[in-house]
Amino acid sequence: MSEFDMIQRYFYPLAQGHEAARGFQSDTAALQVPDGQQIVLTTDTLNEGVHFFKNTNPVIIAQKALRSNLSDIMAGGGDPLCYQLAVAFSSTPDSGWLSAFTAALKTDQDALDLFCSGGDTTSVQVGLSITITMIGLQPRGKGITRAGAQDGDAIIVTGALGEGYSAYQRGETIAPPRHHKDMAAVVRAYANAAVDISDGLLADIGHVAQASLMDAALDLGAIPISDCDPMQAIVGGDDYHIALSVPRDKTAQCLRALQKIGAHPAIIGHFVKGRGQISLLGDAGEELELPKKQGWQHF
Amino acid sequence: MSEFDMIQRYFYPLAQGHEAARGFQSDTAALQVPDGQQIVLTTDTLNEGVHFFKNTNPVIIAQKALRSNLSDIMAGGGDPLCYQLAVAFSSTPDSGWLSAFTAALKTDQDALDLFCSGGDTTSVQVGLSITITMIGLQPRGKGITRAGAQDGDAIIVTGALGEGYSAYQRGETIAPPRHHKDMAAVVRAYANAAVDISDGLLADIGHVAQASLMDAALDLGAIPISDCDPMQAIVGGDDYHIALSVPRDKTAQCLRALQKIGAHPAIIGHFVKGRGQISLLGDAGEELELPKKQGWQHF
Numbered sequence: 001m002s003e004f005d006m007i008q009r010y011f012y013p014l015a016q017g018h019e020a021a022r023g024f025q026s027d028t029a030a031l032q033v034p035d036g037q038q039i040v041l042t043t044d045t046l047n048e049g050v051h052f053f054k055n056t057n058p059v060i061i062a063q064k065a066l067r068s069n070l071s072d073i074m075a076g077g078g079d080p081l082c083y084q085l086a087v088a089f090s091s092t093p094d095s096g097w098l099s100a101f102t103a104a105l106k107t108d109q110d111a112l113d114l115f116c117s118g119g120d121t122t123s124v125q126v127g128l129s130i131t132i133t134m135i136g137l138q139p140r141g142k143g144i145t146r147a148g149a150q151d152g153d154a155i156i157v158t159g160a161l162g163e164g165y166s167a168y169q170r171g172e173t174i175a176p177p178r179h180h181k182d183m184a185a186v187v188r189a190y191a192n193a194a195v196d197i198s199d200g201l202l203a204d205i206g207h208v209a210q211a212s213l214m215d216a217a218l219d220l221g222a223i224p225i226s227d228c229d230p231m232q233a234i235v236g237g238d239d240y241h242i243a244l245s246v247p248r249d250k251t252a253q254c255l256r257a258l259q260k261i262g263a264h265p266a267i268i269g270h271f272v273k274g275r276g277q278i279s280l281l282g283d284a285g286e287e288l289e290l291p292k293k294q295g296w297q298h299f
Numbered sequence: 300m301s302e303f304d305m306i307q308r309y310f311y312p313l314a315q316g317h318e319a320a321r322g323f324q325s326d327t328a329a330l331q332v333p334d335g336q337q338i339v340l341t342t343d344t345l346n347e348g349v350h351f352f353k354n355t356n357p358v359i360i361a362q363k364a365l366r367s368n369l370s371d372i373m374a375g376g377g378d379p380l381c382y383q384l385a386v387a388f389s390s391t392p393d394s395g396w397l398s399a400f401t402a403a404l405k406t407d408q409d410a411l412d413l414f415c416s417g418g419d420t421t422s423v424q425v426g427l428s429i430t431i432t433m434i435g436l437q438p439r440g441k442g443i444t445r446a447g448a449q450d451g452d453a454i455i456v457t458g459a460l461g462e463g464y465s466a467y468q469r470g471e472t473i474a475p476p477r478h479h480k481d482m483a484a485v486v487r488a489y490a491n492a493a494v495d496i497s498d499g500l501l502a503d504i505g506h507v508a509q510a511s512l513m514d515a516a517l518d519l520g521a522i523p524i525s526d527c528d529p530m531q532a533i534v535g536g537d538d539y540h541i542a543l544s545v546p547r548d549k550t551a552q553c554l555r556a557l558q559k560i561g562a563h564p565a566i567i568g569h570f571v572k573g574r575g576q577i578s579l580l581g582d583a584g585e586e587l588e589l590p591k592k593q594g595w596q597h598f
Binding site: 022023025026027028029030031032033035036037038039040041042043044045047048049050051072073075076078084085086088117118119120122123124125126127129131133135136138140143145146147195196211 | 321322324325326327328329330331332334335336337338339340341342343344346347348349350371372374375377383384385387416417418419421422423424425426428430432434435437439442444445446494495510
């Protein structure tokens with residue numbers, strides 16, 4: 001199987017029907033941006049031996065690669081539009097692997113109404129490396145960042161933690177989230193700040209606290225946990241939910257809006273003016289010791 | 300040096316002063332797109348042991364990574380705006396390497412008026428891997444592809460071939476191209492089709508011929524060659540020039556426009572209706588045998 005055959009047979013169907021991808025007949029894609037909209041961009045890389053194992057199911061690799069980008073775009077208040085896919089293989093993958101990998105991308109992108117606009121297929125000495133850059137749209141000036149959390153904001157998560165970590169530990173797949181476009185609209189409508197929690201809840205809430213010059217108080221008992229030890233769930237990552245920082249007078253509306261789109265939100269704590277610290281509170285309001293490893297660091 | 304220190308100290312200066320990058324304080328960048336403009340996208344990956352050697356000068360790696368994307372954007376008629384940078388290291392790079400790599404990116408981006416909008420820094424088992432997705436702007440509907448070449452079009456290259464190949468063989472660096480924005484405007488104004496020739500002239504002209512259902516006749520003596528064996532220069536790649544397919548009645552204007560922006564263009568052949576074949580003609584018009592290896596294939 002040549003590089004061009006591989007692209008034509010397995011990757012081109014991810015772009016088919018979308019004029020922007022130009023039939024993969026050019027080195028560039030061309031995207032229309034409606035007047036009054038702006039572009040939201042994010043990039044996530046997954047490497048074999050670091051982000052997944054050598055024999056990880058290609059369906060899981062595809063889902064992790066796409067969803068880690070999707071949750072970033074949604075947390076930024078962007079409606080996902082398309083993605084550039086760079087894949088580097090150390091040997092020509094067999095057709096079974098390619099079929100499973102690309103079918104999983106197709107399932108997610110169809111559920112989420114996005115497409116592959118282009119990319120690059122290369123060879124590499126060892127392992128497998130996947131980099132996706134995803135592009136979303138949002139009304140101009142409506143971008144949400146980590147830096148806007150305000151004193152008194154409630155911290156809302158959009159789903160239960162631990163499912164991702166547990167499923168990946170067992171080598172199982174997870175159904176694609178279904179509420180993406182509406183999710184970005186809810187983020188834009190209610191959040192002062194937002195972050196995806198795919199690196200682990202504590203680490204990612206910590207990023208918002210630091211960027212916003214707030215402290216975060218999290219109520220462990222209020223955090224929705226699924227099928228996992230709570231202390232593992234809050235550091236495990238791989239949950240493609242979002243944490244929103246929402247003004248107190250909008251939390252009720254925000255919770256209803258999230259429920260309406262099929263999410264299972266919960267208020268798990270709040271921000272107060274501070275210096276980026278996190279405290280974790282037990283059932284009696286006592287401060288619990290934080291886990292030592294709060295998220296992944298590459299170096 | 301932690302991941303966050305590395306990003307703050309070496310990569311953040313590539314974004315500084317550009318609000319779109321949001322101070323690298325969020326997982327997303329937000330780009331303004333002027334009304335009436337569309338986005339042009341491209342992605343190129345470079346892997347150690349495949350696209351460069353383990354001990355290749357980081358300046359050269361940076362230049363190859365950025366310029367391979369730049370030439371794609373320009374060939375598509377796009378004015379380069381910004382790029383997402385994904386870098387995967389197998390060990391923490393030393394500060395000398397990081398300084399040289401990021402300074403080279405900064406030199407090119409300052410000369411070319413673009414910036415780093417974001418990216419991802421990860422670890423990998425072996426080697427070094429760099430993926431850049433570059434974003435450009437162009438007037439809506441003005442995108443140039445490989446597929447538009449017409450019967451009788453002249454084939455124009457925008458500079459001498461062989462410099463890139465020769466310089467990289469010697470481990471030398473090449474000055475950044477200076478005429479990028481005007482280059483995209485010339486491509487949009489005169490070209491029916493265009494392609495960058497970084498994979499090798501013959502391979503890339505072949506792509507245009509196939510996408511446009513044309514045959515290409517190239518006059519070897521007319522191809523500007525610098526410091527290299529001609530047969531090597533036309534397959535070597537690493538020249539970040541562009542090949543344009545230009546209607547006969549516009550070639551004189553196109554050549555003048557290219558000279559005006561500092562390029563050294565030459566007419567090197569023409570397209571005729573056909574099936575994607577290339578012929579290479581000698582001084583007496585005789586057909587020369589094509590080199591066997593006409594461009595890089597990963598698999």
